[in-house]
Structure formats: C-alpha cells, structure tokens
Amino acid sequence: MEPTSSQPTASPAPDSLETEHPNGVADRDATRQAKEQSVGQRPGTLTIRADALAPRLFMISYTNDFFLEKEYGSYDELMQYFQANQHLRHWIDVRGYNDLDLLQRLMADFDIHPLLMEDVLSDYQRAKVDILDDGRLFLVSRMTEFTPLLEIDDDQLSIFTGPNYILSFQEDYEDCLEAVRNRLRSGFSQIKSRSSLYLAYALTDVVLDHYYPTMAAIGDYIETLEHRILTGRRGDRRLLNRILHVKKDIIRFRRLVYPEREKIAEILRQPDDVIPDDIKLFFRDCYDHAIQSLDLAESYRESVSSLVELFMSDQNNRMNEVMKVLTIISSIFIPLSFVVGLYGMNFQREAPDGRINHLNMPELYEPWGYPVLLGVLAIIVMGQLIYFYRKGWLTSR
Numbered sequence: 001m002e003p004t005s006s007q008p009t010a011s012p013a014p015d016s017l018e019t020e021h022p023n024g025v026a027d028r029d030a031t032r033q034a035k036e037q038s039v040g041q042r043p044g045t046l047t048i049r050a051d052a053l054a055p056r057l058f059m060i061s062y063t064n065d066f067f068l069e070k071e072y073g074s075y076d077e078l079m080q081y082f083q084a085n086q087h088l089r090h091w092i093d094v095r096g097y098n099d100l101d102l103l104q105r106l107m108a109d110f111d112i113h114p115l116l117m118e119d120v121l122s123d124y125q126r127a128k129v130d131i132l133d134d135g136r137l138f139l140v141s142r143m144t145e146f147t148p149l150l151e152i153d154d155d156q157l158s159i160f161t162g163p164n165y166i167l168s169f170q171e172d173y174e175d176c177l178e179a180v181r182n183r184l185r186s187g188f189s190q191i192k193s194r195s196s197l198y199l200a201y202a203l204t205d206v207v208l209d210h211y212y213p214t215m216a217a218i219g220d221y222i223e224t225l226e227h228r229i230l231t232g233r234r235g236d237r238r239l240l241n242r243i244l245h246v247k248k249d250i251i252r253f254r255r256l257v258y259p260e261r262e263k264i265a266e267i268l269r270q271p272d273d274v275i276p277d278d279i280k281l282f283f284r285d286c287y288d289h290a291i292q293s294l295d296l297a298e299s300y301r302e303s304v305s306s307l308v309e310l311f312m313s314d315q316n317n318r319m320n321e322v323m324k325v326l327t328i329i330s331s332i333f334i335p336l337s338f339v340v341g342l343y344g345m346n347f348q349r350e351a352p353d354g355r356i357n358h359l360n361m362p363e364l365y366e367p368w369g370y371p372v373l374l375g376v377l378a379i380i381v382m383g384q385l386i387y388f389y390r391k392g393w394l395t396s397r
Helices: 014-018 024-038 075-084 100-109 114-122 178-185 196-209 211-230 239-268 277-342 369-391
Strands: 056-063 066-072 089-095 128-131 137-146 152-161 165-170
Touching (some): 056 178, 066 178, 075 089, 075 100, 089 196, 114 137, 114 152, 137 211, 152 196, 152 239, 165 196, 178 196, 196 211, 196 239, 196 277, 211 239, 239 277
Antiparallel strands (some): 056 089, 128 137, 137 152
C-alpha cells in the first residue's frame, strides 16, 4: 500500500481555551430545521438545506500514462468529456448540493436510486456500504477534524462506484482528500494502474488516516486541560465545562468510527465477484486503522474521565485549604474571645451598701491591668502560631 498523508490538524493553543462557539447554536438550528422539513415526506424526496453551497464540479481523468484534472463550469461539458472518453478512468467530485436540477440529472445519468440520493443529501447518514444489484457500491464515510473552536467537525463523504468511474458527493468545498489527489498527480501511483474500486478504497483509507490527527489534537487538548488543573490556574471558571465538552466530543467521535469499522467488515464479507480478493487485502488494512482509532477513542475517554476526577479532587483540596485557614483563624480567636468575654462581664467590685466584693475581678482596678491583658493575649496568639507551625498546619508540608 502506498503511504498516504493527511492534512495536519492544528492543535489548540492554551489561549484558545477561552474561545467561544459562535456557530454551534446556528448549526444545531439548521440541522433541526432540515430534519423537520423531511418529516412526513414521501421516501426518496430530495430535500436541500437552505444554507447549502452551490455545487462545484471537479473531474480527474487518468490512466497509467494519462492525467487530466479540471473544474467544469457546466454539467453538460463534464458529461460530454466523460462519455467521449470511456476508455479512461474518472473521479467525478461534486462539492455542494444547492442545485436540485443537477442532482436529478446525475441520478438519471448514473442510475442512482432516489433513496440513495436522499441518503447523500441527508448529511446525517452514518458510515455504511450498500451493494447495488449491478455490483456497484454505495459507500458513506464521515470525515472528521478537530476545529479551532475545540470541537469535532464531521462531514459526510458519499461515494458511488462504477466500472470506470468514482462519483463522490460532499457538502463543503474543503476536505481531507488532497492526499489522494496528490497521488494521482504523481508520475506513478497504484491508483492509476488499478480499477476504480481501488480509488474507492484509497478515499476510504485517507478518511480513516485523518482520524489520527483528529485524535492527536484531542490528546493535546486533554494535556492542556490537565496542565491547567495541576498548575492551579484558577481563573478559568469554565474549566470543568471544557472537560465535559471534550468528553462529549470523544464519545461522538467513537460513534462516528464504530459504523466505519462495521462498514469495512461488511465489505470484507462480500464474495470475490463483488469485491476482488486483491482489493479486500487493502480494506483489511483499513479495518485495522478503524480498530486503532476506536482504541484511541476509548483510551482518551478514560483519560477524560480521570481528568474529571482530578478536577474534582483539586477542587476538594482547594476547599480543604480554605477550611484549614478559616479553622486556624477561628482557633486563634477562640481563646481571645474567651478572655475578653470573661472581662466583659459586668460584676461590680463595690456593692451598693459600700462593701467591697474581693472576688469580683480585682484586676479591673490594677493600674497595669490593660497592658498586662494585651500581653497575655499576644502570648496566647504567639503560642498558638508556634504550635500550628510545628504541626505543619501553616505550611504545605
């Protein structure tokens, strides 16, 4: 298998922990509205989101000694070249869905069932593979990225295979498939010498490879959160929210990868007349990548759970420190309060009939009584502080 490279996913800087998520609510609203629009509709009805991008048409045509990459301004021009060069292999890449007429023409020209096109446009389809009656494949994968907004962004990649072509659909203009394009642009590549089904494998493989930088970025973020906890940076009140948010991201990532593993397992179960054995060999490698991604996700999930426990333990330790300081202060003032409270009692030394009550606080009439009392209070405080210090209560020991 040729080595593939994935576009690097930027790790979040520590300062980016303060970043808000301005687009999260809007994206959820758009998702909810799109789901509501499809409720009760006839199966196979194509529903396009109002914020969908205008479609761009790309096609790469290639053989062992030929390569042509072009963005077509019109669908007619693309189909004219495609039909006139059936001896070539083609990768037709449709980016953006906001043209119902174009999608219907693609359905007619490439014999795509309305239910399958509905899955393409749903943008919520889990990873899967459908084996069509004529032996073609319909593959769905989830492309992931850990964004600067500190959340996992995933886009759907839908692929139809044909005897001499691959037809792919994606909602956005940007993707993680540039590594495959670079391999096709190179002078020699296994993709050029193999069937179009191998290109479908290469696209699936690069999507799986891109899970690793996504998980690496999450791992860096977890380390940043752990560093914040251990260094006692108390200014970020939202630290626990950040930890819980990345935990949800990891769980969501696991839900994305698990169907990908099942999809590849389904491909490996197909007979050789559907998926040749030499192609299955490469899909087995994809299966291993999916297993490794799931293992990473499980490991990070446990790390985040430990991070929550570490955060709560740190908060308890801080609370104990506060309570220790307050307890020491209270302990200092308890004997002082007793002494001044004792001498604050209103017992008279001289009775109304003029008799002297010798047991009623004779110290009140001593000329040095007040300074002596202050000295006694100071000695009590110093004695307590020395005792607390020797016990280690005033230090971090």
